[in-house]
Amino acid sequence: MFWNSYPLIRYTLAFTAGIILYTQTSLPFIALVLTGFVTLSLYLYFHFLGKQLSWLSGPAGLVTVGIVGWLFTAQADDSTRPDYLVHLPGPVEGYRAVLSSAVETKSNTFRVTAQVEQVRIHSRWMPARGNVLLFIDRNVPHKPAYGDELLVRKAPERVEPPHNPNEFNYQQYLKYQGIAYQQYLHVGEFVRLSKRPPSRLVQLALQVNDPRRPY
Known part of the structure; x- marks a missing residue:
């Protein structure tokens, strides 16, 4: 056969x-x-x-x-783990995350995925995991880059499901990429702490692709 x-x-x-x-x-x-x-x-x-x-x-x-x-x-699938953002024991007051994708420049924002490492709940920091799609205001002093560690002072928002039967399912689209949250950040809502690239190989590839950017 x-x-x-x-x-x-x-x-x-x-x-x-x-x-x-x-x-x-x-x-x-x-x-x-x-x-x-x-x-x-x-x-x-x-x-x-x-x-x-x-x-x-x-x-x-x-x-x-x-x-x-x-x-x-x-x-x-991180969503099945107990420390995933959805399963945390209380509302998130803030979080620490590392930018884990290349930064895309849009008309008004920088679009990038952030990998959450810690969250602040009831004034205490605890380990957590999950990916957040960030839209960072282009008015920030410095353009974000792969590997930037950020301290964000507010909670991310769940990506909403489609409201109409024939509407594009953006929630499902992001879920396939391991993303369940998104957030718009303006000046003053986050602080850049350090530089910790998740992958040196990806960092090198980004440097080769855009040598003008200091990754």
């Missing part, structure tokens, strides 16, 4: 299907783990012992790879 000649394509499609399944459904974690264990056991049995039903090892293997894709995506 056609698919038998291209095992890499089969398993890539199965892995991708697992990723899509995670983003489009809310299946229980334990159910996927148990299903993955069962299908992996069936794959090993039919592949090595069940000679008469060896053809079943193919479907069992594909299901196993699909579940691995689901689990891989779940592991990378």
Whole structure:
């Protein structure tokens, strides 16, 4: 058969299907783990012992790879972790974050993603995680850059779902990028603390792309 000649394509499609399944459904974690264990056991049995039903090892293997894709995506999803912004025990008074993407210059703002590291709740700082899409006023004294650590003096806002049936789902679009919050910052609402690039490799790439900018 056609698919038998291209095992890499089969398993890539199965892995991708697992990723899509995670983003489009809310299946229980334990159910996927148990299903993955069962299908992996069936794959090993039919592949090595069940000679008469060896053809079943193919479907069992594909299901196993699909579940691995689901689990891989779940592991990378910060929203399931207890220190994610949504699950915090109180209103956020401020937060510390590091700019984790290239800065885009718009007509009135600088657009950049910030990776939250700490939040202030009830006058106490605690670890947290989550990404915030920032729109920083272009009137700030210095243009923000990748790796800038910011102290923001107000809470981020949840991205709202569409209000009309045919409206573009901006919330879902940002969710695929791991972003659930956004915020507009004006002069005086944040302070630049230091420079801590999340990735030296990304910093080098940005320097090569725009050598005039001091990253």
